[in-house]
Amino acid sequence: MILNDLLGHILLRTEMMTAGSNAFTADEVAGWPEGTLDFFVWQRLLSPGTPAQQVVCDGCEEGCFMPVEVPPAETPLSTAPFIICNQRDDIGRVRVDPDRLKRWGVDPVLLSRLISKLLGLDQTPQELVRRRLWFLGRANLPGGSPEVFLARGLSWTDAGEIFGHNRDLRESSSPLIFAPGKSSNGFLPKATLVSLDRLLSIRKDQLALDLEAINRVIATKSKTESFTGNVFQKTGQFWTISYDGRTLRLKDSKGLQFLHFLLAHPGEEFHAQRLLAEVEGNASGHGDTSTTMERQFLNDGLNVSSLGDAGPVLDDQARKAYKQRLDDLAAELEEAREFNEYERAERFEGEMEALTKELAAAYGLGGRPRKLADPDEKARKTISKAIGRALKHIKENDENLWRHLQNALSLGLFPTYKPHPPVIWII
Numbered sequence: 138m139i140l141n142d143l144l145g146h147i148l149l150r151t152e153m154m155t156a157g158s159n160a161f162t163a164d165e166v167a168g169w170p171e172g173t174l175d176f177f178v179w180q181r182l183l184s185p186g187t188p189a190q191q192v193v194c195d196g197c198e199e200g201c202f203m204p205v206e207v208p209p210a211e212t213p214l215s216t217a218p219f220i221i222c223n224q225r226d227d228i229g230r231v232r233v234d235p236d237r238l239k240r241w242g243v244d245p246v247l248l249s250r251l252i253s254k255l256l257g258l259d260q261t262p263q264e265l266v267r268r269r270l271w272f273l274g275r276a277n278l279p280g281g282s283p284e285v286f287l288a289r290g291l292s293w294t295d296a297g298e299i300f301g302h303n304r305d306l307r308e309s310s311s312p313l314i315f316a317p318g319k320s321s322n323g324f325l326p327k328a329t330l331v332s333l334d335r336l337l338s339i340r341k342d343q344l345a346l347d348l349e350a351i352n353r354v355i356a357t358k359s360k361t362e363s364f365t366g367n368v369f370q371k372t373g374q375f376w377t378i379s380y381d382g383r384t385l386r387l388k389d390s391k392g393l394q395f396l397h398f399l400l401a402h403p404g405e406e407f408h409a410q411r412l413l414a415e416v417e418g419n420a421s422g423h424g425d426t427s428t429t430m431e432r433q434f435l436n437d438g439l440n441v442s443s444l445g446d447a448g449p450v451l452d453d454q455a456r457k458a459y460k461q462r463l464d465d466l467a468a469e470l471e472e473a474r475e476f477n478e479y480e481r482a483e484r485f486e487g488e489m490e491a492l493t494k495e496l497a498a499a500y501g502l503g504g505r506p507r508k509l510a511d512p513d514e515k516a517r518k519t520i521s522k523a524i525g526r527a528l529k530h531i532k533e534n535d536e537n538l539w540r541h542l543q544n545a546l547s548l549g550l551f552p553t554y555k556p557h558p559p560v561i562w563i564i
C-alpha cells in the first residue's frame with residue numbers, strides 16, 4: 138500500500154543525520170498521491186520546515202541543481218526567487234515558484250508524542266538526549282510493563298557512546314526502545330529494540346501501532362530472560378540444576394561437586410590436583426591433597442597404603458578393583474560408541490589405556506608390584522570419572538544441559554568450563 142510505503146520513507150528520513158537531508162521537498166511531495174501530504178501533516182508526522190535553499194532548475198533539460206536567490210522583500214519589481222542556470226547561457230535567471238521551496242520535515246519530537254499517544258501514555262515525552270532520546274513513560278501492556286523510549290540514530294557511529302552510557306537507559310530494568318529505522322543493538326543488552334518501520338502503519342486512515350506485535354516481542358523477551366536464570370545449587374543431599382528453563386534435582390555426588398566448582402569459575406583452568414583438593418576440602422573441611430586422593434581411591438575400592446611417587450603397591454583386592462573398573466569402562470565405551478558420543482568414548486579409551494598400563498606396570502614385568510602412576514594422572518582420572526558419571530545422570534534427565542556441558546567442559550590435566558557464548562549460573 139502506497140501510504141504505508143511513504144510512511145516507511147518518512148520514518149527513514151527521521152534517521153538521516155544532517156538536519157537538511159531529512160526534509161521532503163515540494164518536488165518530492167508533488168509525486169505523492171493527492172491528499173497524502175495533508176494526511177501526514179494532519180497526523181502531525183510531517184510539519185512545514187525551513188524553505189529549500191537549492192532547487193532543480195526547470196529552465197534547462199540538464200536538471201542542474203542550483204542555489205536559490207531570494208531578492209530582498211523591498212525590491213520593487215520582482216520579489217520572486219530565482220536561480221541562475223549554469224548549463225545554458227541564454228536563459229540566465231530562472232524564476233522559481235515559491236511553492237517549490239516549501240519543505241516538510243519529520244520532527245522526532247512530534248514522533249515521540251505520536252507514539253506516546255498510540256500507546257495510551259498520557260505524559261509528555263521527556264527529551265533525555267537532545268534530538269536523540271526520549272522517555273515516553275511506562276506502558277501497561279498484557280506482555281509486561283516496559284519503560285518506553287524513542288531513540289534516533291541507533292546505527293550512527295556515536296550510538297554506543299550516546300545510548301550505551303545513558304543513565305536512564307542503563308538503570309531501566311526493561312527498556313523498550315522504539316527506533317524509526319532498522320536498528321541493531323550491541324550496547325544495551327537489557328533493552329528490547331523495535332523498529333517503528335514494521336510496527337507503525339496506516340489503518341482506516343489512521344496511524345496505528347501494532348500493539349499485538351509489541352506484546353509478542355515483550356513476552357518473548359521476558360520469557361528469554363527467565364531462561365537465563367541458570368541455577369546450580371545444593372540443598373541438603375540434592376542439587377537443584379536449572380538450565381535453559383528446565384530444572385532437575387540430582388542426588389549429591391563427587392562429579393556434581395566438581396561440576397559445581399568448575400561452573401563457578403568459568404574460563405579458569407585448574408590443575409586436577411588443585412580441583413580435587415578444592416572440592417574435597419570443601420566437602421570434608423580440609424584440603425590436604427594426598428590424604429583426599431587416598432580417600433578417593435579407597436572410595437573407589439582401590440586399596441593403597443599411600444599415594445605419590447614414593448608409593449607402593451596394589452594388593453589383590455586392588456587388582457580386582459582395577460579389573461572391575463576396566464570391565465565397566467569397556468561396557469561404557471561400547472555404549473558411548475553406540476550413541477556416537479565420540480568425546481565420551483575417547484575419554485573411556487584413554488582411561489582404559491591408562492589403567493591397563495598401570496596394571497602392567499604394577500604386575501607386569503616379573504609379576505612384581507611397582508609404584509603407582511604419578512598423582513597428577515590419578516587426580517585427572519578421579520575427576521574425569523566422577524564428572525563422567527554425573528554427566529550420565531544429567532543426560533538421562535536433560536539432554537540439552539548434557540550437550541551444553543559436553544561442549545563447554547574439557548577434562549584433561551587442567552579441567553575447565555568454557556562456554557561459548559558465556560552462560561550465567563547462579564551458584
Ligand SMILES: [Zn+2]
Pocket residue numbers: 194195196197198199200201222223224225
Ligand atoms: Zn539549468
